[in-house]
Amino acid sequence: MTTLATVILAAGQGTRMKSRTAKVLHPIAGRPMVDYGVEAARQLGSQPPVLVVGKQSEAVREYIGDRAVFVEQTERLGTGHATLMARDVLRGRSDLVLVFYADMPLLRAKTLRRVVETHTASTAQPALTMLTLVADDPRGFGRVVRRADGTVAAIVEEAAATPEQLAIHELNVGVYVFDAAWLWEALPRIQPTPPKNEYYLTDVVALANADGRAVLAVEGDDPDELIGINTRVHLAEAEAALRRRINRAHMLNGVTIVDPATTYIAADVSIGMDTVIWPNTHLRGATTIGEGCVIGPNAVLSNATVGDDCTVIASVIEDSTLKNGVRMGPFARVRNGAHLGAGVHMGNFGEIKKSRLGPGVKMGHFSYIGDAEVGANVNIGAGTITCNYDGVNKHKTVIGEGAFIGSDTMLVAPVTIGAGALTGAGAVVKQPVPDGQVAVGVPARVIGARRQPQKKKKT
Numbered sequence: 531m532t533t534l535a536t537v538i539l540a541a542g543q544g545t546r547m548k549s550r551t552a553k554v555l556h557p558i559a560g561r562p563m564v565d566y567g568v569e570a571a572r573q574l575g576s577q578p579p580v581l582v583v584g585k586q587s588e589a590v591r592e593y594i595g596d597r598a599v600f601v602e603q604t605e606r607l608g609t610g611h612a613t614l615m616a617r618d619v620l621r622g623r624s625d626l627v628l629v630f631y632a633d634m635p636l637l638r639a640k641t642l643r644r645v646v647e648t649h650t651a652s653t654a655q656p657a658l659t660m661l662t663l664v665a666d667d668p669r670g671f672g673r674v675v676r677r678a679d680g681t682v683a684a685i686v687e688e689a690a691a692t693p694e695q696l697a698i699h700e701l702n703v704g705v706y707v708f709d710a711a712w713l714w715e716a717l718p719r720i721q722p723t724p725p726k727n728e729y730y731l732t733d734v735v736a737l738a739n740a741d742g743r744a745v746l747a748v749e750g751d752d753p754d755e756l757i758g759i760n761t762r763v764h765l766a767e768a769e770a771a772l773r774r775r776i777n778r779a780h781m782l783n784g785v786t787i788v789d790p791a792t793t794y795i796a797a798d799v800s801i802g803m804d805t806v807i808w809p810n811t812h813l814r815g816a817t818t819i820g821e822g823c824v825i826g827p828n829a830v831l832s833n834a835t836v837g838d839d840c841t842v843i844a845s846v847i848e849d850s851t852l853k854n855g856v857r858m859g860p861f862a863r864v865r866n867g868a869h870l871g872a873g874v875h876m877g878n879f880g881e882i883k884k885s886r887l888g889p890g891v892k893m894g895h896f897s898y899i900g901d902a903e904v905g906a907n908v909n910i911g912a913g914t915i916t917c918n919y920d921g922v923n924k925h926k927t928v929i930g931e932g933a934f935i936g937s938d939t940m941l942v943a944p945v946t947i948g949a950g951a952l953t954g955a956g957a958v959v960k961q962p963v964p965d966g967q968v969a970v971g972v973p974a975r976v977i978g979a980r981r982q983p984q985k986k987k988k989t
Contacts, residue, residue: 532625532650533577533624533625533626534626534627534646535620535626535627535628536571536580536630537580537582537627538567538571538579538580538582538598538632539582539609539613539630539631540554540564540567540581540583540631540632541582541583541584541606542554542585542606542631543584544585544633544760552585552586554590554632554633555589558635558759558765558769558772559769559776559795559796559797560797560814560815561797561798563632563633563759563768564581564593565635566635566637567579567630567631567634567637568581568598570638571639572597573639574628574639574642574643574646578598578599580598580619580620581594581598581600581601581632582601582603582613582616583600583601583602583603584602584603584606587600601618603615606728607722607727607728607729608722608723608726608728609704609730609732610717610720610729610730610731610733610734612731613717613731614729617717620714621714624710626650626709628645628707629706630642630704630705631704631705631758633758633759634705634756634757635759636754636755636757636768636771637755638755641752642705645659645661646659648746654681655709655743656709656738656743657708657716657734657738657745658707658708658709658712658713658745659707659745659746660706660707660747661705661706661748661750662674662700662701662702662703663701663703664699664700665699668688668696668701669701671688671702672691672732673688673695673700673701674702676700676747680746680747681744681746682735682746683739684735684739685732700747702732703750706731706734708734709743712738716737717734720733720734720737754771754775773793773794774790776795776796776797777790777793777795780801780807783801784803785801785803785806785807786805786806787807792810793807793809793810794813794814795807795813796814798815798817799814799818800817802820802838803821805820805821805822807825808826808827808828809827809828811826811828811829811830812829812830812832813831814831814833815832815833817831818835818836819836820837820838820840821838823840825840825841827843827844828843828844829842829843829846830845830847831846831848832847832849833848833849834847834848834850835851836851838855839854840852840854840855840857840858841857842856842858842859843858843859844859844861845858845860845864846862846864847863847864848863848866849865849866849867850865850866850867850868850869850870852864853869853871853873853874853889856870856873856875857874857875858870858874858876859876860878861878862876862879862880863880865882865883866883866884867883868883868884868886869885870882870887870891871886871887871889872889872890875891876893877893877896877897878896879895880894880895880896880899881898881900882899882900883899883901885899885901885902885903885904885916886902886903887899887904888904888905888906888931889906889907890906891910892909893914894911894914896913897910897912897914898914898915898916900916900918901926902916902918902926902928902929903927905930907932908929908932908933909934910929911937911938913938914935914936914937914940914941915940917942917943918943924943925944926943926944927941927947928946930949930950930951931949933948933951934951934952936955936956937955938955939954939956940958940959941959942958942959945962946962946963947962948963948964948967949965949966950966951967951968952968952969953969954970957971958972958973958974959974961973961974964976966980968980
C-alpha cells in the first residue's frame, strides 16, 4: 500500500500583504487561510502534515496545535529550501510526498487526491506529478512547457520566458506529488538562483528530466480553487469565491438564500433546511441555525445557536442561544451568554446580556435585561431596565414566573420579583416584591395583592 506524507509551505514573509500579521493567519470565511490546507491534508487520510513555518511561527503553532508537525525555516532561502526543512522529519516514512502552499485556501482534498492518483496510476514511474491550470490571466505564474507525449519538459518563470513561452496558457500553480526517495535526494542538488540566491522548488523539474525521470501534469478544472493569495486584492478574490462555494452548498442542502451576493456565511456555520436567509445577513463563527427559520435582512449572528422556526430581523446575536420559536427584532441585540427560551418575543431596540429568559417571555421594546433570571411567561414592559451595575460590581435580578413588569420599571439589582407579581409603570424597585403582590412608586412600595384582569365579554 502506497503511503503519503504532506508538506505545507507556510513560511513566506507575505510582504505584499503589507501587514504585521503573518499572511497565512489572515482569515477567509472566518478561518485563517492556513487552516484550510491542514484540513485538506487531513481529509486525504495521510499522516499529520508537516507545516513549514516562518514569520510569527508561534502564533501559527498555537492556532493549529497538534493537527500538524512543525518545522521552521529560519532563513528565507526559497521554496526548495523550505521543502528541504521537512526531510529530517519525513525521510523513510512515506512513498510519496505531497507539497503545496498554505496560501491556497480553496484547494480541495478531492483535487489533491486526483493528483496523487494520477501519479500512482502511471507506469512511467514519474519523479513528480504537478497540478496546472489553463487560464488567460497568468497572474505571474510560471508557464508549463510540455513535450509531444504530454510530459512536462520545463517550468519557465514569467520573468525569464520568451515571447513564445509567454503565449502558453498552461500555468504552474504550485501543487506537487513526489516520489519521496527521489525528492529527498534531489533537493540538495538545486542550485541557488541569482540575484537573491534562493533555492526554488520548480527547479526539480529540470533535475527530474536530467535523471531521465518523467514529470506528469494534471489540469485543474476550477480556476477559483487555485487562487493563490499574495495581496489583499487576492484575499478579497478568494473570499468571494469561497463565499460562492459555501452559499451554493447550503442552497443545495435545502436553504433559501434570497441574494447570495450579499449573504456572508462563515465556513463553520450550520443551517437547517427550509430556513430563509435574507440579504445583507452575516453568519459568523460556529453559528448553528435550525430548520424553518427566517434570518434577516440585515442580521448579524456570531457564535449563535438558533433553534427551529425562529425569526431574527435586522438584529445582532453574539455568543447566545435562542430556543425554538423565538421572534426578535427589528434592531434587537442579544449578547454574551444570553439564553432565550422557546417562544420568547423580543421587541425592537431591546438588549439582553448574560440572562436567561424562560419560555413564553414577552419583552417590549427599548428594554435592557442584564444579569437576570426571568421565569416563564413573564411580560416585560417597554423601557424596562435592570440596573445591574453599581459602578464596581454586577448584580443579579430574578423575576418569577408569570410576573408583569410595567413600562419604564427600573429594577435596581440585586432584587427579586416574585412569581405572579406586578410592578406599576415607572416604578423604581429596590426591595423584593413577594409572589402575587403589586409594587408601585419611586421608590416602589408594595400596596397589596395583584388582581387578575377580567377578560372582556364578547359582544
